[in-house]
Amino acid sequence: MSTLTSNELEDLQTFLKDWLRHTGRTQADLRRALQAGSIRMPVLLEVLQRTYSRDGLPGLADQLCRVEELWQSEDGAGGSDDAGLPGLEASLGQLDLLLQEIRQDQQP
Template identity: 50%
Template sequence: MSGWSGQVEDELTLLLKDWLKQQGRTQADLRRSLQAVSTRMPALLEVLEREHRLGGIPRVAARLCEIEAEWVGTNASSPSNNQKDADPFSQLDLLLQEIRDDCGS
């Protein structure tokens, strides 16, 4: 198992920033999931370094996968959020259907 180094931190920082952007999440979201003391990257990396000491990069990756699953589960558990994400004009569609129904009667 390779040790924790500045290079690992740099690569992990870049990975986390890209990942958060793709997930539409912030460092504050990651802080909550990691239960870190701060939203700043050094505090987030400190938690991940502890995970690394316990099981290396595979453990860090597993922890990040758990967090992503948690985030996906949070989004999936809220039907109104999924409906909004799936179709931002859903309210307009409902209004249009009501107008069609009224005109047909």
């Protein structure tokens, strides 16, 4: 099974922090979505590392897309404040594009 290099883990951590900040979410929100044992970044990265080892980069991107979809549905279920929705749609679109590019790169 493959594992992320230390540089890739650093890049993933930077991405996660930027993503959380952009979406107005916290590490606690990510912990709940990933069903991780702690909100600490090393634990969150470990969960994502396991996904990468099992399913590769497409699986990792797919998992992050599912988290984004979950958050978007939670925000939509509230119904009272749609002000943040365009930002969520934009970030979900970016994750979908990333997943699409990864899948295209892996096709023979």
